[in-house]
Amino acid sequence: MDKKFLEKMEKTLVTQKKALIADLISSNDDLKAVIKNEEPGDLADIAGEDIDRKMLEAKGIAELNRLKSIESAITRIKQGHYGSCIKCGKPIPKDRLEALPFALMCVECKTLDERKNA
Ligand SMILES: [Zn+2]
Numbered sequence: 001m002d003k004k005f006l007e008k009m010e011k012t013l014v015t016q017k018k019a020l021i022a023d024l025i026s027s028n029d030d031l032k033a034v035i036k037n038e039e040p041g042d043l044a045d046i047a048g049e050d051i052d053r054k055m056l057e058a059k060g061i062a063e064l065n066r067l068k069s070i071e072s073a074i075t076r077i078k079q080g081h082y083g084s085c086i087k088c089g090k091p092i093p094k095d096r097l098e099a100l101p102f103a104l105m106c107v108e109c110k111t112l113d114e115r116k117n118a
Contacts, residue, residue: 001083005094010077012101017070020063069102076104085109 025031076082083092087109096103105113 001091006077006082009082009097009101010074013070013074013077016101017067017074020067020070024063024067066102069104072104073102087113 073082083094083097084090085092085106086104088106090106092103092106096107103110
């Protein structure tokens with residue numbers, strides 16, 4: 001995986017993470033109340049660090065899984081494992097990553113996984 005591509009994907013993922021968090025906050029009054037107590041500043045930056053994940057989980061917020069996937073993808077970029085399937089270890093095609101930057105599994109494993117959870 002070349003460095004330029006990884007840098008681009010990391011930027012995309014960070015942007016998506018911020019957008020997702022901003023979205024969560026604007027659509028959820030409980031979260032708004034939590035954030036209001038924080039120092040003013042970049043909402044997404046504050047939220048990213050300080051929102052209680054357990055609270056999000058307790059509220060059954062559907063986007064939490066996507067947020068987790070985005071964060072694991074960012075972690076995997078930092079660790080140098082980005083772009084390999086977490087299940088079978090095969091490389092995930094670039095066009096799949098471009099379409100779905102937080103994809104952690106190749107198409108085959110993802111399909112199997114979804115079938116299992118269905
Ligand atoms: Zn796989």
